[in-house]
Amino acid sequence: MSEIQKVHTQRYLLTAAQCNAQRELAPAMLVQHIIEVSTEHADALGVGFRDLAANGTLWVLSRIAFEVKRYPRLGEEYSLSTWVEGYNRHFSERNFEICGGEGEVIGYARTIWVSIDMKTRRPANLSGFDFLKEVVCDKECPIEKQGKIHPIEPPQMCHPYRFPVSDIDVNRHVNSSRYVELIINQMDLETYDRFFVSRFEIEFRHEAHYDEQVEVCSTFAPEGDALITTILAPDRTICLARTLTLPRPAN
């Protein structure tokens, strides 16, 4: 166990083909990277999807919160580092630090991963993975933990959407980063030219599938300027999100 890396780091280069309209890493792409480096680290630690599957269980991403000072920019080499903050019988808390081209910290993220039983889809027991206590790391993650998100009724805007082929991932569910795009798309391009998403929280409730029809509904919270968004299937809530923006610095 002495060789394990408590902190796993992955480096990236933001190419033109990957940028959004503001010539930055898009929030959805950041979420994709968060999932990617989590998977890599869990595999390296012996608690990856394959290891849990041998135990009849699997990891399900339950929540993400991230906060950034700015996003990686076109042509910038940036990195994501991840570590396990803690775990108990049912879930694990995994954090992230995002660094820019000079190695400076530009953001942090927190995630919660729940282990569930493959057959019953009920919370499973992580107690067979007691060696996890040796990977727990006390590196600081100075952003607030994600809170419960409460939808606001009635929604100020609703957009219908049906999930096509290109939204479906390796597990035959809708790609988690695609939900983030749908939520980001609730505001217009001009808004993102003037503001950037400074904090984003998402709570995944139920998986959506190919060709399912949903409504993407948003309301600005009465206090502060958080946009609360829910993605709703006819019979269940797919996910809830809270988006906070800040004006872009003048330059």
Added chain:
Amino acid sequence: MSEIQKVHTQRYLLTAAQCNAQRELAPAMLVQHIIEVSTEHADALGVGFRDLAANGTLWVLSRIAFEVKRYPRLGEEYSLSTWVEGYNRHFSERNFEICGGEGEVIGYARTIWVSIDMKTRRPANLSGFDFLKEVVCDKECPIEKQGKIHPIEPPQMCHPYRFPVSDIDVNRHVNSSRYVELIINQMDLETYDRFFVSRFEIEFRHEAHYDEQVEVCSTFAPEGDALITTILAPDRTICLARTLTLPRPAN
């Protein structure tokens, strides 16, 4: 000029977060990589966007054709190699070889890049870049050149679509790989479980912009089983595509 690399190669690893529902590299992601490695190579050769901009001109991707035996798979290390087949005063032909994890060739692609004048948007003259003749490479690209695509009337299926924030790229146009997704989405998930896109051709006619409304219209060609798709704005054709599929090998 002796140090220039006539063939530029980029290696990739297909992570779970990047896979499609068939656990493969999606055609749209292949197109994104094709654009990415083209940009890298052109930059290295001194004919990148910045070099042309100094001359008041810019590269516009006009056509792509690719043909694959199979797509890179989940967890596979694959590569794209690119070289210039030829150029004349107005456009350049850039080809690609796609290799799988064992180094075996699994596909090829051809692209046509036109140089246009930034102001007039008319074809510009590449004659100031005569050193390009030294980078021309005679590596073989044994797939047919892309032909002109003729839309078939009336379309058998049409889907309306409006371009949201997440579809917009670094140049404030719709991302080229997003058109590929819209075209792929004309067929259903079950079709892609049984067939794979063996050859794909796309001709880019006009740029689309944020919040523009289009119709994605497709018809199966009467001979063969090519699906002909056009993305139509009210006043112009955005792009035309020809999609060929083959049954997946039984295993």
